[in-house]
Amino acid sequence: MEFRGITKAFPGVKALENVSFDLKAGEVHVIVGENGAGKSTLMKILAGAYTCDEGEILLEGKPIVGNSPKVSMELGIRMIYQELNLVPELSIAANMFLGHEIKTGPIVNKGEQVRRSRAILEDLGLQTDPTTLVKNLGIGTQQMVEIGKALSTNAKVLVFDEPTSSLTDSEIREMFRIIRLLKSRGVGMFYISHRLEELFEIGDRVTVLRDGKHIMTDDIHNLEMKQIIEHIAGRKIDTLYPHTKKKIGSPCLEIEDLSGERFKKVSITVHSGEILGLSGLVGAGRSEVARAAFGIDGYYEGSVRVMGKRIPKKSPDKAKRAGMCLLPEDRKVEGLALSLSIRENTVVSSLSDLNPLGFIQRKKEHTTVSGFIDRLNIATSSMEKLTRFLSGGTQQKVVLAKWLLSQSKIFIFDEPTRGIDVGARNSIYELMDNLVAEGAAILMISSDLPEVLGMSDRICVMSGGTVVGEFDKEQANQQEILRLAFSNV
Template identity: 40%
Template sequence: MTSTAQELHPAPTLEPGRTILELKGLEKRYPGTHALKPIDLAFKASEIHAIVGENGAGKSTLIKLLTGVMPRTSGDVIWEGKPAALATPHEAMALGINAVHQEVVLCRHLTVAANMFLGEEDSRFGILQQRAMVREAQKIIDDLGFDLPAHVVLGDLTIGQQQLIAAARATVRGTKFLIFDEPTAYLTRKEADQLFTLIRRLKGEGVTIIYISHRMEEVFELADRVSVLRDGTLVGTRNIAETNDAELVKMMINRSIEQVYHKEHFTPGATLLEARNLSGKGFENVSMTVRAGEIVGLYGLIGAGRSEFVTTLYGRHRKSAGQILWEGKQVQVNSEHDAIKLGMALAPESRRDQGLCLNLPVGLNLNLPIYKRISSNLLISSAQEKAEADRQIANLRIKTPTRNALASSLSGGNQQKIVIGKWLAHGAKLFIFDEPTVGVDVGTKAEIYRLFSALLSNGAGIILISSYLPEVYELADTLHVFRRGKLVATHGFHTADHEEILTQALAEKQEKPGGQI
């Protein structure tokens, strides 16, 4: 176990600017798929090197090759001037190569301290020194500037807080080369700022950072250089001071940035859903309506009550007060089954934990809500099952070898398409999207936004939750701002600016009745 909180990683062995890792013709093939075509790329000591590209561009494959999770098909890896096999994760970690993944891969049932020192526990005579580990973990966390407790069970923290713990753990493992994969996907702005401070500190102490993100503003805020992947090919590398987001987006998707946000305005139709003074776990006294043909956006910090509100609408949690009206009639939504029967569909915040059966095929996931419809006398129509799955795969442009591929084998953006696609054939009228573009590239975002327009044109309504203000600002016809479980403000399309909305989400002013400031 690390002896002091200051001994986070070894002193750098190379001067800043010298090449620490070089890839020569690095390539990865799967049966039927050329995931990564031969690339030549060098990473410098003490630099922050961003890698951007659409889902399926080869970023995840590159991470797996560099961390020893899978073997390369061909090519050479030169580490500090010497060839490296990187045949196993243990070999990569022994060299000082670590990764902080988008989806937290720590042990949720253990304490923060136990996760920090997993595999390097402090024990005496076979007995874990838990108090000593908690004290040491707390020193490290405090030294990094994270306001988090070391003694609590990891699963009791938010997903964003767990991500910070994963970053803290990576710093105590002899790290010289640290890969961050979409690290801010679930972080609040405050948490993201803490992470950025850590990243800059690590750079200053000699650690090379690989930063993978779909958020261009983060790339330009942090990176020294940026490399672009497209369809498994390295398109190019730029010094961050010599490029801009428009150039990078065009390199990534071969389209202009103006084509990404796709907003069509429709004349709202009849009211589909109305919440009257609704209260429940994590929120209180919320009233709003959703009409056919409109997007109702919910914005606020993580924990502001947005997700709790929609999961109560969806029957996952019971309301404690208020009314829910569906097409003008009061209804009781006591379960998700009740919500689905009415015509609601939910694409949840965590697609891996709540929206997918990862160990089941793509086709089965897509057809889950409609098996009753394509079955007769308890027998599933194989022809209909295949036809429905293939139709959704084609319509949503899901990149998968076959409908029989496991959902776990697909990229994050394609997994999100499955979560959305499985409800399209169901014929829902109200679609609830909770953080639908987390970890999704700009090309897939554009496809999801066009899907929103298709749903609206067919008379559906949408509730859109997003922690990314530019997204909800550009798409929502009506924008509600949540803070600490209350609806504190409501705006029409572009009737308020970003600064006003952020102030309302963060401010501590006293709310007036009815959700106004």
């Protein structure tokens, strides 16, 4: 298929400007670009969810006329979104044939649907029983069902929009296996991701978009990581990880022998001036420890101290007052008020700091917020834009800005750069480096190994709910961390 001169504007933004490139049968075509570059918008136009202002899409040489979700579906174009579109209360089989049920007369032929679903799952190498309710499946298997659903209708073009951000390592392997299988059958695939290592593993060609414009398309083998990063950011980035060792002070956060539902006897100390990376596989219990330490969830045994002072269980307010903050993993639910603007979201937790005299210091607020918009390159026409209209990654940036602004001493960042483009990541790392230079302590939970290795002074590895190893920056390497991460699963 081919995009020809696609242009699309939203009020105040040109989301896409004269974008042209193509997709071959049996190819994995990776699309990368900053948050708000227009990647999802382009895919939604392909899916018929949005109409473009100008341009056309050709499928097998013929223009698609009057595109709509129904038309694109009939043509064999399928989307796998990050937020899955399955109905939890229905079985796998019912989900797979939702909207195009197999019928005998007026009645849905459930037996036949189950039989065909089983064939599709087996074809993908999955052993799951098709009568299982979707709500009883892990997120990875749900993703596979979503792919199976796409295949139940003979997909020619498959789009993955940030599919791996909530998958575990082995689920990602499994998905890549299926992608390779589909490739060998001639399915053309677009693959959007901010995890650049993935693109070398799975991609054949890569396209970079920036500010709604097509920057380049090339064979992945003609490119190096550094070049791709610079195309994405549109500037030179000397070191992605700017963190240098600071003066390490006294302990700020002491988690001692903490045991809870999904972790056991976890002890972690973070000092002033230090970034401690907490590595491990998705599901190792890292977020659970963080949530218990901050007081969102309870725990059975152990203690949490901030600046030497014990923080009682289940009291996030006290933790906050003691100078601790937690950037949660699931930002959509916990981090952002979607009906408020960028400005309101950014300053909400630090209003008292900005208003020492008790009235809103508009000007200071304005300067602070526009500073962040600048620094994190937040794609928006105005700071008054409601956050619900922002691209996924741009929403993440707003949540981050909010926390970076808070006058905390201890920062727990849970997957701080997930879904965030590489240019802004660089700025976030600089901000983290500044924080520890001023004496803050950072506990950084991350599944991104290059990030852990690049930014941490010390690295703890968790597996199966316990801490299984610890390294200084100098001793740490990828193989050893991975070996430990798998050691207790």
